[in-house]
Amino acid sequence: MRVAYPGNYPGNCHTRIRRSVLSLHEMTNDRKVRILVVGDAKTGKTSLILSLVSEEFPDIVPARSEEITIPAEVTPEKVPTYIVDYSSSEQTLDNLKDEIRRADVICIVYDVTSGESVTRLSTHWLPFVKQQTGGTKPIILIGNKDDLQHASSLDQVMPIMEQHKEVETCIECSAKQLKNISEMFYYAQKAVLYPTSPLFSPTDECLLPKCVSALHRIFRICDSNADGFLTDDDLRVFQSRCFDSQLEPDALQNIKDVIRGGSSGGLTKDGVSVDGFVFLHKVFVQRGRQETTWTVLRAFGYDDSLELQPEYVCPRFDVSSEFVVEMTLKSFEFLTQLFIVYDKDGDGVLSGVEEETLCGVSSCGVAWRNENAIALQYDTHRNITLNGFLNYWSLKACTDLRLFFTFLAENGYTFGADTHSVTSAVKMIEPAHVTSRQLFHCAVYCQSSRTVTKFLHRVGTGRHKSDVLNMMKYAVVTNAGKSLILYTSDVAPEWVDINLVIMESCDVDALESVRAVVNGIDSSRVMVAWVCDTNPDVAQIDAELVRRLDLPVIKPVGLSSEGCLPLVSDLIEAAWNPQLVKSDAGGIVLKMMLSFAVGLVAVFFTQKFFRQS
Template sequence: MPGGNSAAAGGKTGVRIVVVGDRGTGKSSLIAAAATESFPENLSPVLPPTRLPADFFPDRVPITIIDTSASLESRGKLNEELKRADVIILTYACDFPLTLTRLSSFWLQEFRRLEVKVPVIVVGCKVDLRDENQPISLEPVMGPIMQQYREIETCIECSAVTLMQVPDVFYYAQKAVLHPTAPLFDQDTQALQPRCIRALRRIFILCDSDMDGALNDAELNDFQVKCFDAPLQPAEIVGVRRVVQEKKKEGVNDLGLTLEGFLFLHSLFIDKGRLETTWAVLRKFGYGNDLKLRDDFLPAPSKDAPDQSVELTIEAVEFVRRVFRLFDTDNYGALRPTELDELFSTAPENPWGEAPYKDAAERTTQGNLTLKGFLSEWALMTMLDPRGSLANLLYIGYGGNPASALHVTRRRSVDRKKQQTERNVFHCLVFGPKNAGKSTLLNSFLGRPFSESHELIAGERYAVNVVDQHGLSLQGNKKTLILREIPEDGVKKFLSNKESLSSSDVAVFVYDRGC
């Protein structure tokens, strides 16, 4: 499989590189040598911003290099530049060992103090001036530092005088931004990151057109064309299979390349320093640097007015019903936690593991999620986070037009005038003083027994369930009701937003009859 090209940049329009280090370590000479391809004479103490053209490197993304001063009076300007950086080049002088020790004793600590969270490329300048009688091996010196400071992407030594590895310095810096290692690979375990595995698993399933658990020659070729605009020759396919089979026996079977083999190939690319190949694949399928689908791949509808809401379409509801039945392997009518985790194994994580979704829907006494609870969670997520809901539909295999998965409802003010609605999800606010029974009401709505010693949950809380609309002339009698508990100490802040009440259909005030 060939490496990525400009598509791997993921829409990045420029890379801002800030060069820092002790005085006299060769920062300005390094920058000027890269820009002019010659050793500079009579440089000013700090160079103005230097731009490398878009075609300087294969990714065709322009680079802006910022020179800095290490003087105390320039510290404020330096800190500003660090906070604007996409990547930092941290220099030391090969002929002055003290500057090497200053990397960990000052500079790297300073970056963390300033909460600058970007990749760092450590660069030894003036390698041509190093004392030949005192050879140095970088690995034993930098190894412990890189263990402590994971933000260091790589280390390299260069010479502005001889131009040795000068272009490489800025190539590695650009690559650290466009093709970062950390989201893909865990240096401690020497394994693919869990979120990377989940994304690649989804891509594998999407490419496995016949759903037989392996990519045959045609599917592998289609994948190659989609990602790299070039077909694989028959000899190349044979070569891919041979490489995988030699190192990962279960990576190939009679049907083709298995998921284990697909993941192994990407581990191999990363191990060989070809991160741009894996990033090209991920970005072609819509992933950003956080290994979530980018917004431009998620055409979620937006509301025109606060009294509208967003719901799943009938097509999307039928899809999630089918998914539920598919993963309810024991036909028990409820998903066990392991089954739910498997269902979301192609998503960055289980979206319902944290508030406001955790414990917001009906479950069995064993803690398993019923079909009503499953549909309710989707309704809640779609109301609160339409883009996130659409993303999770795509993560779990929704194959329809993404733009047709969600729809915006008619304004509630129009519904009230017409005294009819086509909406299927309704939003109820629950107010009341402390200890009036708001949480008990929400628990009861989910079929949970009353408990004197129930756990108090601070802040807002949601409960959502499917209810019967008996006696009402609504299309279909199954509707979803979302209860939103507003804590007493949060009412003033809630009502200070004029649109807060517009998003709801009804409000309930709870009080304690015994008081």
Template sequence: MVLLGPSSAGGRKSVRIAVAGDGGTGKSTLIAAMASESFPESVPPVLPPNHFPANLYPDSVPLTLIDTPSSLANQGMRNEELKRADVVVLTYACDEPASFERVSSYWIPALRRLKVKAPVILVGCKLDLRDENQLLSLESYTTHIMQRFTEIVTCVECSAATLYQVPEVFYFAQKAVLYPVDPLFDYKRHALTDRCVRALRRIFVLCDHDMDGALNDEELNEFQVKCFITTLQPSEIAKVKSIVEQKVPDGVSSLGLTFPGFIYVHNMFLKKGRTEAFWAVLRKFGYDNDLKLRDDFLPVPSKQASDQSVELTAEAIEFLNGIFRLLDSDKDRSLRPAEVDKLFDTAPENPWNNAPYKDGAEKTDRGYISRNGFLSQWALMTLVDPPHSLANLIYIGYKGNPAAALRVTRRKSVDRKKQTTERNVFQCYVFGSRHAGKSALLYSLLGRPFSNNYTPTTVEQYAANVVECKGVSRKILVLREIPEDGFAEFLSNQDCLASCDVAAFVYDSSDEYSWNKSTELLDKVVRQGERTGYRVPCLLISAKDDLTPFPRAVLDSVKVTQELGIEAPIHVSMKLGDSSYVYKKIVNAAEHPHLSIPETEIARKKKQHHQLLHHSLIFALVGVAMAVVGLTARARAVKKVRKIL
């Protein structure tokens, strides 16, 4: 027995089915028989598209059947149709064994060369013409080919002459699109996919209201009503548990249906061909065909301008603090990798295993993530990809209003005018030449020891951590390293500085090239900001202060900073340690967005010109006003004299 009920088509508005196969296998006749509900005496070589209404099948999704040419002369047209298809119906003739062999020798390899990702329905036509002496069951024909080619999801035989299983062919084709098997089942392992198991684990946890590790009868009924809008009788529940217990001994406990039992029930959906029931469950809990939460389940607040950012709200941070305390079972104020993996076992995957989050947070000497690192990692994910952050909050059990988990910050242009900011997360772009010490600056923020080994940075990388300022203020600083080789591409984006709170230019104090490169990059960033309006505080960081400085760098740095109107370079040596004040300087610059903003000579003259025009306009207006007052007074005096006379 399985849980029964109505299913969901996942919101698709149409399904496009391309029918392909060798000439003479019956593909055009199959389409014509479907369209006319009769066997056609003759059909043209290629039929025009056939459209079928939404009420053809229970899922109420309209179909379009596309006949494809078999001739080499029209191969280009056929290939384009195959690429556009949602599903491919691939035909062979039941009375011609050679056409079946062509499926594996020609057609499937051809689809793979075209990178067609659509599922394939293998259809044997002309069943009524097959020689009974060569009769083999469909299962023996197809088991091997389905194991070899996982894109084939269903095999069916039909006859256009007798109309046997003709409608079923296109029903299975539609079903393969609306309720795909690939995301659910791994054919190589013959088991549910890892992502599918993770989704079911989250659903199980959400349904296990008393959190006892099993679904009791009441919880099972709530699950049934939520997914299928129907209840289960006590006898039906007992039968389900009895079947599960026979197949999976640990699938049922004294408390109810356990997670292994829950998995088995869904495996039964697949074995019985009830993929629509499986997807009804997944879609009711918000999953799309990639087994990720749909956009309509993620109310991410919208930024109205590019210079706004997205942060976690106090409510979300409080939830994450509680999660950290819950996972930190040994109370060592850090999380082991296994504990982090456990946190995300109800998510599609651990998001922190991939760039840009991998190695982007503070860890202890044993490689455990600290509380600061944990919160900083979430802040980084929210800053870089708000929908991904919100989705993962929901995956790990956030039960508050999703719309209240994230907030959009005020525009930076407004912050500059108000000379203050309400942001709690600051992003600092780190520029500089190779060997300047940019990566060391990032690693030091994460508490990593200095290393003399140099590894060139080829892609942008991030580092995020909590920075304490003035003993009470705790801000999260995100450093984003821009490789020297990627600077030109970075600057080609007009909005490249929109999300930057502070720009830091690192140079090796002992190297002339490094100094010259940092000032060159500084000049380009300043001009970019003046062109686009995204003007940001800038800092020069003199790294490797333990080495003998390049003589001109000291004098030139004073001249450059004075000309631009910014602070003198910050001297630091990551090798000698104690670099925390550098990060406090960066945060301080971000907290005062109206200061440390450099100006070029051209911008300064332009500003002075505008100020002069402004003052001139004021003087002119004052003069006009005084003249008007004078004329009014004179008019009154003349009027008074005339009255006396």
């Protein structure tokens, strides 16, 4: 149902609507609106335009007005607007067709005192304009000379509007009395910036499926505890983020009254349901307040076709080869909260249903389920843990920014983190600034893909499995507040913090092959691990041969034991301080220093505790 405005419509629509669209100025300031004014001769087209510009009725009216430019700063929407007049006495039919194609919105002016003028809307003007545009451009019907009529013409016009869905609005006005002149052009501008056709079907009197789907996503993002209802606090946050204003108690009550009066189940003791939320926006559109719904849609990244804008989902973010990328604290907190909210039973893992619910509005789907080459932490039923979830996205922030940004944007990162772009979810750091980093990178070299797969699985999942079916390429592990991504050598980035060479045996040939791998690599960035199925504590390494071949320290590691865990700690320590891998002594000295420091801290707090007691 579209809206028609009689001549006695109060001329204060600017102030009523302006407050609700202020948050869109940044989104619309790169747009412009071109309004074409057409209609039969003597209907007052030119008088309307000149009355708008001069704010008085012209004594002398030319056959056609020159093109009028209204600067952005004087329009309610802060959008530059161009008004183009048409005169059949000065222009050809080809000129008219060309202007219709260039226009964003067409205003058809008719004489409210002339029945013939009203009739020609449906017999000539609307079919002609539709023929040029294919019905894709909005049309505003303008009934002029309202000062001369005794009864509204809208009863005659409404059936015409129903037959032509491209007609957005009809408004009656008077150029002579300056009645509804600014409103006329405001609604023309509004028809371009806030079109009804993508939102609503006038035939079925319901919101269109794409609009409903978008509102469902928005509702889910705003539902802070994912219980299926928006609480009063949720609605207040929603109002603040979308409209940059507070939701007053009276306004909140009005919203509830509207939903209660028209949507069964839309309002419960728990809050507003998704059906109530969608119904509320249906009411906005039906009442001609579609700018409210568009404000919400655009705040959550939608364009005029109700598709998420590319710059919202995956904005350009150039990564220099001289920097490393990792998640910011803000994105880490967002993902943590997202996991916790959808872990409904609080068991620390996401079950299949919980995963599907969390990822239901994202085009990424349950992304981690589709990548079998990444070793992540799951429980025995292959439900991902919080650490596994965070580690997965730590990896994607480095290796697949498009997927990372898309997942965050579609799940409401810019809303939840109160930021304008998902680019704030990552940061670039110079590799040498290790004290500023929480994430490090390790390339793993091994001649046997089966052995490296078993190793990555053991490190990434924390469990030993003798028959890993999928070939692992990545593992992510967190230790003492720092994370390490391990890559097989064929997928590792050009620059890594540490290189790990895995040996399956410790004979002369194996040591020679290690020497060939590490040749040319900075020795301070190389560690060697002997992965053995026997107890690594009794493994025998020919130390003299290692010294003679000038190899780094070799650490025996048993996959079936806890031996991988100290190795991970050593790798992170070595990445943070490469000097640690130069000799055994370095590692021993560091461990002694750390132990001494921990002891001093323990003594200090013990003494402090007893003094307070």
